[in-house]
Structures are given as structure tokens and as C-alpha cells.
Amino acid sequence: MSFVQIIDFETTRTEEMDKLFDEWMQTTTGRRTASHDLHTQDRDRPGHYVEIVEFPSYEEAMRNSEMPETQQFAARMRELCSGEPRFMNLDVLRDADLRS
Template sequence: MAFVQIIDCKTDRLDDLNRLMDTWAEQTRGRRTAGHAVVATDRADTKHVVEIVEFPSYEEAMRNSSLPETDRIFREMVALCDEPPTFTDLDVVRDTQFNKAVAVRVLDELAKGNLGVIDECMAADYRDHDYGSEGDAVGAAAFKERCSGYVNAFDFSFAIESRLADGDEVALRWTWNATQKAAFMGVPSTGKSVVGRGTTTFRFKDGMIQEGWWQWDVMGLMKQLGMMPG
């Protein structure tokens, strides 16, 4: 079970606190078990600083606490605070990352032939960069037209191999398994089963997908369909 620790403190030395965290991160490289940390200030009281640190489990958090650098940095942190920090230990019972869920849903629904998901999840001025196509598709309607070529020509599914989120972007690494059922780019239906691998990165704004980048093995697909020599 994932574990989160919340550290509350009072200090007006935020720059020093950030430098302290940078020092700890550098000195514990390759040994720390913390996977994500956020430092935030209270808008109503800028001296109220909250640090949120995520770990894979409580046991991993305890391993992290046992590092000599962690103990030393903690003592230096106490010296920066107006009063001793307080700790809240939390076992995570739900972790919903909304942008990730939307990104995966778009690929799943496209595989079902549901082009309506584009209107639901993508901004009207969405811009699509597909390195397997000529030029960008500008606007949700243009992207829908681009997708319809694949939906009409193949029965397919996406197997999501990994999903990563950073700020307002989500990156998906996937395997595309498809069977040709109709003509595609001038190639008559072959009935062949093909496999494609690639990544898609979506940029979100206000909960909608604003921009997308597709990088995949176009040459591999063409070879499998007989559009070019193997």
C-alpha cells in the first residue's frame, strides 16, 4: 500500500528550506525511497509550509528515515523552523490521477470505434502532431477525420505498457494490435494482423486535451502490410 507523509512547519526561510531539500536529494541519490515530494505554502499564512512526501509503502518510508542524511537534514530543518515540525502519516486508500485516466480512455474508446470521445475529451482547437502523417491536424474535427481512417480500416486495440504524468502532460507507451479489414492508404484489405509500438504524449489544459504528439513505427506498419519491402 502506498504511503504519504505530511510535514507541517512554520518558517520564513523557505529558500533555505528548499536548498536543504536539494542537498538531501543529492546526497541520497540511489538510496532514498521517496518517489515524489511537494513543498507548498499556505496562501493565508506564508510562514505555514507543508511538505508532502510519497513512498511506495510504510516500510520503504522507514528505510528512508533510517538514512543518516535524513536524520541530519531533519535536525537542520528543525533549526530553520519557528517550532518543531509536525508529522501526519497516511496510508493511501485511493489515488486518482484524472489526466492519466482521460488519456487512457481516449485510446480505449478510439479502439472501440467511438470517435465521439474526441469531442468529450479534446479541446475544439486541439492540435495533433503525428509523425506518421503529413502535417498537423488542427482542431478536434480534423483529428477525428484522421482517426476515422484507422477506425474504418482496422479492428484494433491498444495495450498500455506504461503511463507517466508530469505537470500538465501525460505520456503513454503502447502496443497496437490490429487486423486490416478495409483499404488503407491505397492498400486493399489484406486481412493481415499487424503490430505497432509507439508513444503518445497529451498536454492538458482545464481538464481537456489541448495538444498531442504520436511517435510510432510507421515503417514497420508499412512493411507488415506489404506497402514496402521488408
């Protein structure tokens, strides 16, 4: 079963945050272990975002987290946030396709 990391954060520096995400994606091409990413914005709370990142496993997520580029990304992200981001590590227990 896959593994999901949720990053819940607030920022007023969206352009800088977008650039940071783009830089991380570029510098980790071919080495990152994340398989899917959703960058979301809360409609009811301006400046509130939730990043949903999927990995093949917990072990692959931890390997990704240990990469120097990810460590640098996390440090810079904290600087761009209004307050401390919240990280949640979730084991996927059920994955259902609801389109049918």
C-alpha cells in the first residue's frame, strides 16, 4: 500500500513558494521518490495551503526526506511560511476509485 505525506501550511509569499517547489522538482529529477503531488489552496481561508504527496512506501518517503535537496527545501519552506508548517505521515489503508 502507498504512503501519503500531508503538509499543511500558511503563507503570503505564494510566488516564492511556487518557485521553491519548481526548483526542488528540477534539482531532484530522476532521484526523488515521490510519485504524485497535489498542491491545494483552501477556498475558505486565504493563504492556507495543503500539499498532498504520495510515495510508494514509508521507506521511500523517508529516503526522499533524507535527500539534501529536500532538507534545503524544508528549511526554506519554513522561512516562507506564516508559522510552522504541519507535517502528517499517513499509511494508506484503502484506495478506492470512485469514478465508476
